[in-house]
Structure formats: structure tokens, C-alpha cells
Amino acid sequence: MKVAHLVLVKRLGLNQGAYWGQRLNPYEVMSACRTAAERAGWSVETIAPEPFRRIALVRPSPLPEAPNFYVSAGIHGDEPAGPLAILELLREDQWPMGNYWIIPCLNPDGFLSNTRENSIGIDLNRDFRHPKSNEVIGQIAWLTQLPRLHLSLLLHEDWEANGFYCYELNSGKHPSLAQTMVNAVSPVCPIEHLPEVDGRPVDSPGIIRPSAEPHARPLWPEAVWLAVHKVDRTYTLEAPSDWPLPVRVNALKASVMAALGAAGQRCPAPSIERQGQLPIELSP
């Protein structure tokens, strides 16, 4: 059945030198996330500083042995699939057992201008070593008060990619979840087939394992800060943004659920059927 899915999926061909696909209003998506989360019993926190109106969604598990999971999206303003994937997952509310901390949109100003960077040109995902942006300073203050995490998943898109891929940072203490995610995504979205992505060799199709020496890197992405301070196993998930938005949303949802399911233990919850729809209306 995998082939039947992929035959229906066509590359849009819109992305010439940048992302030119559908855009989202970050405040509408965050508001919808808040509504869905509150309905499902999550608490909502605000991430400083106030003007960005960023929210974090928090839900502790009733089980004392539950693992700690962190999921973030929207650090690049030209990557709409991540915040939408989080919105759909909140509405479906089928999270595997765990304590959750989720940030649906880290860079609202970037989404307002459809830019990777924030409103003053800082790439937030290169600002974690010596942070200068108010967004990252506020996020690090919030992250610092979290307990040690078992897994972090960072949702991204790549405007040049031919398919889904992921970066893995794993201290080696834990089993890899990368192939589990690629297997879960392959029925709903193509997998990147190139042997090298952004100058990094691919370990196996769709899986990149960069060298994890943080102090050799002058600019830290969110993943490296988390690896240094909070978590042994972190994945940066990249959906191919020249493909239809529902395909990319489904790719990110499938990879997130596969990783969380493998890292924790699935608990039953009511299901909402949503086929090929976006969770919110977008401008073209």
C-alpha cells in the first residue's frame, strides 16, 4: 500500500531559491493550539518575553515512571508544517504515555514575514551558544527549569529537500529511533534519497548522524543546546517543503508519534479521523 500513497503525491515545484508555498498566521495557529490543549486538559504557559505571545503546553502524566518528552516547532518562519503538525496532534490527543512540554511556535515574527530568521535577521536556530535574540534568551530561561528529558523532537522543514530526513544526536546510551521514524514516514511522504544533505553524509536513507562535538561548533542550534544541557537523544525532523502541506504535516506527525511510541508506552485515547485536511485555513 506504500506505493499507492506515493503515486498520489507530487512535488509542487514552487520553491525556487526559497520557500514559496502556503503560509500561516502564527497567532491563529497558537490560539488554535491553546484551545485544543486546554480542551484536552493541558496547562498553558507563556514564554518570555511577553511581546512574542509564545505559548508552551504542558501535561504531566499520572504515572510516576513516565518519560519526559519535549517537542518544539516553528523556529524558522518559512517552515509551517511543524506548528500545524503539533496542532493536529493536540486535536487528536493520542499521545503515548509521558510528561510533555511542547512549544508550537518559537518564531512568530518569522512567520509574519515568511523568513527563516526573526524580525531583525537572526537565525534563532544558530543562536543557542551565545544567545543574542530575545526569543532564544526567553526560551533558554524556560527550558532551564525543566527536568532532565528522555527525548526531544524538533520539527523543521527543508525547502530544497527531495523527501523527509532527520538528524540524530544520541549519546549512545539509548537505542536509535531514526529508522523507526523513517519507516513510519515512508507510507505518507517520500524519503530523501541523496547520499549527502547540506554537506553532511547520510548514514542511511533519510538519516544523518552529525558528529556531536558541541565545542567544535561556533554556532549552536537548539538541538546542540539540548544535547549539552537536557537530553541524551534528540532528533531534528525535516519535512520537504516543496511537497503539498498536508503531506509534510503527515510526515512530521508520523515521525513524532513513531518516536514517542517507541520511547514510551502507548496509552489508548479517543481517535478523530482527519484525512488529507489541514487543521486550519491558510492563505494560498
Ligand SMILES: [Zn+2]
Ligand atoms: Zn528549520
